Amino acid sequence: xxxxxxxxxxxxISALSIASESVRNHAQGGLTTATVVKLINYNDKKYAVWASxxxxxxxxxxxxxxxxxxxxxxxxxxxEQANVITNAVGEPSMQVNQTGFFExxxxxxxxxxxxxxxxxxxxxxxxxxxxxxxxxxxxxxxxIADGLIEISRKKDDKAVVVLAI
Numbered sequence: 811x812x813x814x815x816x817x818x819x820x821x822x823i824s825a826l827s828i829a830s831e832s833v834r835n836h837a838q839g840g841l842t843t844a845t846v847v848k849l850i851n852y853n854d855k856k857y858a859v860w861a862s863x864x865x866x867x868x869x870x871x872x873x874x875x876x877x878x879x880x881x882x883x884x885x886x887x888x889x890e891q892a893n894v895i896t897n898a899v900g901e902p903s904m905q906v907n908q909t910g911f912f913e914x915x916x917x918x919x920x921x922x923x924x925x926x927x928x929x930x931x932x933x934x935x936x937x938x939x940x941x942x943x944x945x946x947x948x949x950x951x952x953x954i955a956d957g958l959i960e961i962s963r964k965k966d967d968k969a970v971v972v973l974a975i
Contacts, residue, residue: 833900
């Protein structure tokens with residue numbers, strides 16, 4: 811499994827490097843963040859191989875136990891300057907520092923969202939419990955995403971992907 815996940819991870823890193831170069835060449839100074847997940851099957855198990863740049867979090871919700879695990883960490887200057895990212899797609903110095911893989915099971919759901927959903931500073935930060943509550947209100951990924959957009963408090967971009975395993 812490790813060899814297969816490393817091969818997928820290398821492809822993700824390569825794709826992010828290509829995306830970063832494209833942003834540099836076409837976005838006229840623009841920058842963005844990215845979190846990428848690829849699901850793979852291996853020996854009758856399912857794994858999520860991932861990479862993250864910036865502050866678009868990846869989280870794992872386990873519906874059976876109603877738990878939320880933050881997988882990626884925000885690449886920010888400090889908690890006091892949470893809106894200043896230290897790594898971005900489009901930066902010449904972009905590094906893919908956050909990668910990994912983990913097993914996912916039936917009943918797990920992945921959440922990838924922008925910091926416009928999770929927030930940067932009190933009072934715009936959504937707590938883990940608020941996110942868990944949004945998952946517990948529905949089992950439909952679109953309704954969960956819509957619910958997270960509705961309860962988000964930050965005045966910023968609001969992008970959400972919920973993937974049920």
